[in-house]
Amino acid sequence: MNMKRSSKKKADASRNFTLIELLIVISIIAILAALLFPALNKARLSARKTACMNDLRQIHTAFAMYVTDWKEWLPSNPGGDYYMFKLKPYLPGTKVYTSCRLSNVPDSVLNGYEDGYWGTRNISFGASIYTLPVSSYRKYMDITQPSRKILFGDSQTSKQSGSTLSNNAAIITYAGYYLPDYRHGGEANFIFVDGHSRPAKKIWGSGMLSYYAHFVGITHLLSGPPTSATYYDTFLIPNF
Numbered sequence: 001m002n003m004k005r006s007s008k009k010k011a012d013a014s015r016n017f018t019l020i021e022l023l024i025v026i027s028i029i030a031i032l033a034a035l036l037f038p039a040l041n042k043a044r045l046s047a048r049k050t051a052c053m054n055d056l057r058q059i060h061t062a063f064a065m066y067v068t069d070w071k072e073w074l075p076s077n078p079g080g081d082y083y084m085f086k087l088k089p090y091l092p093g094t095k096v097y098t099s100c101r102l103s104n105v106p107d108s109v110l111n112g113y114e115d116g117y118w119g120t121r122n123i124s125f126g127a128s129i130y131t132l133p134v135s136s137y138r139k140y141m142d143i144t145q146p147s148r149k150i151l152f153g154d155s156q157t158s159k160q161s162g163s164t165l166s167n168n169a170a171i172i173t174y175a176g177y178y179l180p181d182y183r184h185g186g187e188a189n190f191i192f193v194d195g196h197s198r199p200a201k202k203i204w205g206s207g208m209l210s211y212y213a214h215f216v217g218i219t220h221l222l223s224g225p226p227t228s229a230t231y232y233d234t235f236l237i238p239n240f
């Protein structure tokens with residue numbers, strides 16, 4: 001009796017669901033998953049970009065409070081005393097400064113920055129050295145065209161990329177080792193001195209000169225790419 005029932009069950013099962021049907025169902029699921037994954041990935045990248053921009057705005061708010069309290073003196077970077085150390089009273093903790101990551105970097109690698117130069121490798125956002133100089137102090141009123149000057153942006157973090165480079169990710173420049181990191185689908189987030197923020201692609205124009213010009217807000221002076229390194233060193237850098 002029992003045997004009879006179980007063989008009947010088997011017969012029903014094979015009639016309901018053949019191997020071919022099973023394979024078809026599996027392949028349809030695979031196709032749907034393949035269609036869905038890029039969309040999910042895009043949504044995740046977009047969420048990360050928005051979170052990054054919010055963190056930049058928080059840092060900018062702390063910056064504005066610092067400038068008000070210190071009678072317009074900027075949290076400049078001389079002597080390894082980088083901006084995030086100065087903003088500590090206004091934005092405590094280290095999470096916000098190290099929040100924007102290249103990929104799935106575990107917390108054990110990036111568990112906040114440490115004080116001092118070496119700690120700056122963990123930082124996600126650099127301050128433009130043309131706005132917050134590394135060799136001198138400066139006042140807010142000395143910044144001309146604040147809506148065109150980059151203040152903070154996504155910076156290259158050597159620890160994030162698994163590199164052993166001693167990159168100082170607390171600063172960004174237009175050339176050299178301390179470049180912005182275009183980690184949001186080919187774009188980096190920037191916040192300007194006046195508080196507006198936007199993502200930007202690596203190539204803003206033709207060559208280094210235009211790249212630099214965007215940092216210091218002199219794009220209106222551009223007539224073409226530089227003919228030599230001397231051209232932008234001698235003409236443009238002292239003029240910001």
Ligand SMILES: [Zn+2]
Nearest residue numbers: 052100154189
């Ligand atoms: Zn970012």
